[in-house]
Amino acid sequence: MLRRTAYALLVLALAGTATACGRSAPDPATAAEARGPITVWLSNNAQEVQWGKAMVSAWNAGHPGQHVTAQQIPAGKTSEEAISASIIAGTTACLAFNTSPAAVPTFQKQNGLVSLSDFPDGEKYITERGGGLTGQYRSPDGAFYQLPWKSNPVMILYNKKLFAKAGLDPEHPKLATYKDFLETSRTLVRSGAAKAAIWPSPSSDFFQPWYDFYPAFAAQSGGKQLIEDGKPQFDSAAGHRVAEFWRTLYAQKLAPQEAYPGDSLNDGKAAMATVGPWAVAAYKDSVDIGVVPVPTADGASGTYSFSDEKSAAMFSSCENRATAWDVLKFATSTAQDGKFLEATGQMPMREDLTSEYAGYFEANPTYRAFADQAQRVVEVPNVPGSIDIWQAFRDEWTKSVVFGRESTRTGLRNASSEITELLNEYGDPS
Amino acid sequence: MSVNLDAAPGAVRTSGPAPRRKDRGLSRVGALFVSPYVLFIVVVFAVPLVYTVWISFHRFYFTAPGTKIDSPWVGLSNYRDVFTDPVVGQAFLNILIFLVINVPLTVGLSLVLATALNAKIRGRSFFRAAFYVPYVTASVALVAVWQFLFGSDGFVNHLLGSHAPDPSWLVNSHLAMPMIAVFVTWKQLGFFVMLYLASLQNVGKELYEASAMDGAGRVRQFFSVTVPGVRPATTLVVIYAIITGANLFSEPYLLTGGGGPDHSSTSPVLLMYQKGIEQGHPDFAAALGVVLVAFVMIVSLAARKLTERGD
Numbered sequence: 001m002l003r004r005t006a007y008a009l010l011v012l013a014l015a016g017t018a019t020a021c022g023r024s025a026p027d028p029a030t031a032a033e034a035r036g037p038i039t040v041w042l043s044n045n046a047q048e049v050q051w052g053k054a055m056v057s058a059w060n061a062g063h064p065g066q067h068v069t070a071q072q073i074p075a076g077k078t079s080e081e082a083i084s085a086s087i088i089a090g091t092t093a094c095l096a097f098n099t100s101p102a103a104v105p106t107f108q109k110q111n112g113l114v115s116l117s118d119f120p121d122g123e124k125y126i127t128e129r130g131g132g133l134t135g136q137y138r139s140p141d142g143a144f145y146q147l148p149w150k151s152n153p154v155m156i157l158y159n160k161k162l163f164a165k166a167g168l169d170p171e172h173p174k175l176a177t178y179k180d181f182l183e184t185s186r187t188l189v190r191s192g193a194a195k196a197a198i199w200p201s202p203s204s205d206f207f208q209p210w211y212d213f214y215p216a217f218a219a220q221s222g223g224k225q226l227i228e229d230g231k232p233q234f235d236s237a238a239g240h241r242v243a244e245f246w247r248t249l250y251a252q253k254l255a256p257q258e259a260y261p262g263d264s265l266n267d268g269k270a271a272m273a274t275v276g277p278w279a280v281a282a283y284k285d286s287v288d289i290g291v292v293p294v295p296t297a298d299g300a301s302g303t304y305s306f307s308d309e310k311s312a313a314m315f316s317s318c319e320n321r322a323t324a325w326d327v328l329k330f331a332t333s334t335a336q337d338g339k340f341l342e343a344t345g346q347m348p349m350r351e352d353l354t355s356e357y358a359g360y361f362e363a364n365p366t367y368r369a370f371a372d373q374a375q376r377v378v379e380v381p382n383v384p385g386s387i388d389i390w391q392a393f394r395d396e397w398t399k400s401v402v403f404g405r406e407s408t409r410t411g412l413r414n415a416s417s418e419i420t421e422l423l424n425e426y427g428d429p430s
Numbered sequence: 431m432s433v434n435l436d437a438a439p440g441a442v443r444t445s446g447p448a449p450r451r452k453d454r455g456l457s458r459v460g461a462l463f464v465s466p467y468v469l470f471i472v473v474v475f476a477v478p479l480v481y482t483v484w485i486s487f488h489r490f491y492f493t494a495p496g497t498k499i500d501s502p503w504v505g506l507s508n509y510r511d512v513f514t515d516p517v518v519g520q521a522f523l524n525i526l527i528f529l530v531i532n533v534p535l536t537v538g539l540s541l542v543l544a545t546a547l548n549a550k551i552r553g554r555s556f557f558r559a560a561f562y563v564p565y566v567t568a569s570v571a572l573v574a575v576w577q578f579l580f581g582s583d584g585f586v587n588h589l590l591g592s593h594a595p596d597p598s599w600l601v602n603s604h605l606a607m608p609m610i611a612v613f614v615t616w617k618q619l620g621f622f623v624m625l626y627l628a629s630l631q632n633v634g635k636e637l638y639e640a641s642a643m644d645g646a647g648r649v650r651q652f653f654s655v656t657v658p659g660v661r662p663a664t665t666l667v668v669i670y671a672i673i674t675g676a677n678l679f680s681e682p683y684l685l686t687g688g689g690g691p692d693h694s695s696t697s698p699v700l701l702m703y704q705k706g707i708e709q710g711h712p713d714f715a716a717a718l719g720v721v722l723v724a725f726v727m728i729v730s731l732a733a734r735k736l737t738e739r740g741d
Contacts, residue, residue, distance in 0.1 A: 257597050
């Protein structure tokens with residue numbers, strides 16, 4: 001009896017698992033023409049949620065038969081993990097307005113994304129909106145699986161009060177060259193004005209290089225991506241200068257080797273941070289903020305930075321893709337982009353950003369620096385195995401730069417060779 | 431009075447079919463009662479375990495529902511990747527360091543504390559509850575306490591001044607794993623104290639009285655009466671502590687910034703998460719999981735042999 005019960009239960013469990021796995025996806029051809037209600041996911045940033053709800057209300061007012069429901073992306077360590085889990089479970093919304101380009105190759109491999117290039121006006125709409133910046137967002141097969149939506153060009157934000165406390169000129173900080181940046185950092189820490197000059201997270205997460213190494217590398221190299229033409233670019237003179245600069249910050253205790261359990265700039269523990277324009281709104285009531293570009297060895301002006309871009313993507317579980325595409329175009333229209341800029345201070349991914357919204361930048365001069373920087377941004381490379389590649393880089397960076405357990409040259413050389421292997425592996429998965 | 435249990439089976443065998451029918455009835459009721467648990471075990475443990483083993487022998491990738499992709503048989507390829515990945519070796523070494531510190535510390539402290547709390551002392555109930563509080567408190571909250579104490583700018587370093595380690599406790603490649611081991615010992619202690627307290631209730635008082643009459647002091651009684659008396663509980667504590675150690679995830683993840691510095695506190699489960707979820711290699715993660723299960727079984731069996739030696 002017990003044995004029969006056990007067999008029956010096992011069969012039931014297996015059948016349940018098989019049924020769950022066998023959930024069908026909508027037919028692409030039918031879904032592409034279908035209209036009806038859809039759900040969109042927004043990030044949990046308060047200002048973005050405010051914009052998103054207003055945008056959805058505006059859409060719903062004019063489209064009674066195609067109701068849009070806005071929700072925040074399900075909770076997870078990162079929104080990418082939450083989206084990935086939802087793709088596997090077949091529970092994604094039709095659209096998500098917060099997709100990291102680094103995760104797009106993974107989502108694609110999971111067959112979770114709809115190619116936006118397949119819509120008749122897809123290519124035209126995306127390239128006209130983003131202009132020359134959009135090329136970085138094409139997938140290796142040449143199609144767009146993401147609409148480059150907004151960028152948060154990483155710059156150096158500094159606390160003017162702490163600079164003044166350290167006897168530094170808060171309106172004209174010396175932060176352009178590595179030499180000046182290090183000297184200013186020493187003054188900030190040794191004067192006791194701040195525990196740390198700058199405090200990026202030294203943890204092992206794959207995405208942390210985007211806030212220490214990558215902006216500096218983009219600036220120092222004149223706009224190179226981590227990988228170009230299938231080859232790592234950072235084991236180079238520019239990469240070595242950047243690694244040595246950060247190594248000095250850590251070795252001289254100007255940047256702590258331990259993660260801060262909160263927001264170090266907001267808490268007055270660090271005098272500077274590498275962040276995007278979203279932080280201006282977040283800090284406006286607590287920190288008197290100044291903004292300067294990421295430093296380079298010789299202080300060259302007009303340099304590049306990391307975009308910290310987020311895209312909008314459509315998922316293959318979406319049954320009403322015609323509506324979803326129209327909502328995507330509505331949400332990224334000139335009018336909605338203006339409202340988004342007003343509400344969040346984040347930069348819509350548009351070539352004509354400063355001229356299109358000249359009034360806004362005149363009224364909000366702090367954001368002008370970000371808008372200028374937004375025209376010179378470098379994206380993460382859109383290559384298969386992107387997250388593996390960043391993790392391999394981060395592991396070597398932590399070892400050599402943060403903890404000094406090997407030379408920075410060895411670290412970059414090892415990372416370059418590991419990443420080359422990964423590129424070969426992904427290029428030839430057989 | 432003693433009962434000859436050996437006689438019972440014979441009596442049943444010779445008593446005809448009626449008792450067998452009764453047995454079958456009992457068996458049905460029993461099966462009914464255990465069926466929710468069996469269902470739970472099958473769905474939550476057996477199916478995923480079998481599926482994990484299957485994945486570990488295939489090239490596998492999680493995809494959207496309704497998507498057909500090949501998952502070809504790759505034999506031991508995933509296992510080869512696991513055994514040749516230096517981070518995996520580091521993760522298992524980290525776990526061994528953890529176990530070498532955590533298990534003796536857990537057994538020693540919890541037995542001593544349980545013995546103390548078993549005695550008639552003032553405020554016994556308060557102390558019993560106090561030791562249990564960390565166990566029932568969320569790891570995230572306790573990690574905050576630990577960071578307040580052992581962060582580079584923490585309370586302990588303020589006390590130590592220039593004698594504080596550099597790099598500090600949680601970012602020091604030699605100290606990170608021992609710190610995690612001590613943290614987990616502290617967090618879990620209340621649970622193991624309770625196990626020992628329950629076990630101590632079964633150690634006969636007459637043994638203590640007899641040993642006292644023979645002139646044994648408190649220390650001698652502890653080693654000659656208490657320790658052998660709670661040996662089954664010690665086996666349980668050791669095996670449970672090993673399993674807890676092998677499942678380490680949130681402590682290295684939260685306390686040392688994702689397994690740092692330089693993987694010196696990465697655990698196999700944390701690595702499974704990074705490989706399987708973050709980097710999208712469930713096949714590698716599955717093989718690592720199978721290796722981890724084998725590792726836990728071997729270490730647990732060895733520990734059991736060790737703790738039951740002399741029985």
